[in-house]
Amino acid sequence: MMTVPEQLLQLVLETYGGALLLALANFVQISLMIWVVQERWRMARESRRLAADEYLRRAAQRAAVWRMRVRPVVMTIMLISPGVGLALSTFLGALGMAALGNVLGSDASADVLRSTLAHGFAKVSYSYMLMVGGTPPMVLAPIIIALAHRFEEDEENTAGGNTDELQLQTQREIVRLLREISENTRPPGGDDEEAAEAEAGEETAVRTGVVRAA
Numbered sequence: 001m002m003t004v005p006e007q008l009l010q011l012v013l014e015t016y017g018g019a020l021l022l023a024l025a026n027f028v029q030i031s032l033m034i035w036v037v038q039e040r041w042r043m044a045r046e047s048r049r050l051a052a053d054e055y056l057r058r059a060a061q062r063a064a065v066w067r068m069r070v071r072p073v074v075m076t077i078m079l080i081s082p083g084v085g086l087a088l089s090t091f092l093g094a095l096g097m098a099a100l101g102n103v104l105g106s107d108a109s110a111d112v113l114r115s116t117l118a119h120g121f122a123k124v125s126y127s128y129m130l131m132v133g134g135t136p137p138m139v140l141a142p143i144i145i146a147l148a149h150r151f152e153e154d155e156e157n158t159a160g161g162n163t164d165e166l167q168l169q170t171q172r173e174i175v176r177l178l179r180e181i182s183e184n185t186r187p188p189g190g191d192d193e194e195a196a197e198a199e200a201g202e203e204t205a206v207r208t209g210v211v212r213a214a
Helices: 004-014 018-049 052-104 110-133 135-147 149-159 163-184 190-213
Strands: none
Touching: 004 018, 004 110, 018 052, 018 110, 018 135, 018 149, 052 110, 052 135, 052 149, 110 135, 135 149
């Protein structure tokens, strides 16, 4: 009878490394989920014990780690693992069914038939295992992202508000400064020219309205 390490090695070889690959994907995804839960727990403790500046500084660091390191890995595993599991599952299932079809269509002895049937059914079972094994990372990813949403909220609070609103305020401030610069650098008589252009525009608009009314 084979030992547990030998059985695991045989499983890896029979699945062409797919079992090991999906086991690593599940392990990494579960580890990242544990990290997110741990950081949420630490965040709750720090909010009660630390000063506001220190808490916001740590929140910014935590959000940077999540955004730049953790979230890309979570999304990558979520997108890749189901496809890898399904592809390997289809491949092994096809091999198992082909072996069963070949031996059933031949004049093999009872021992050969029994051995081939056992091996073929084992491959079919492995194919189902791989198909199911690629699912947990896809299921865990939305949970991880939902738990880590608080990190992004704290990062926005550290920046002073919503990121989109801050960008919009910055753009408005830049436009205001450019207008002031253009007004300060305008040559003499520029106001008269602008007033004349405005009057001409108003006359054109009035004439256009009169023509349309007619």
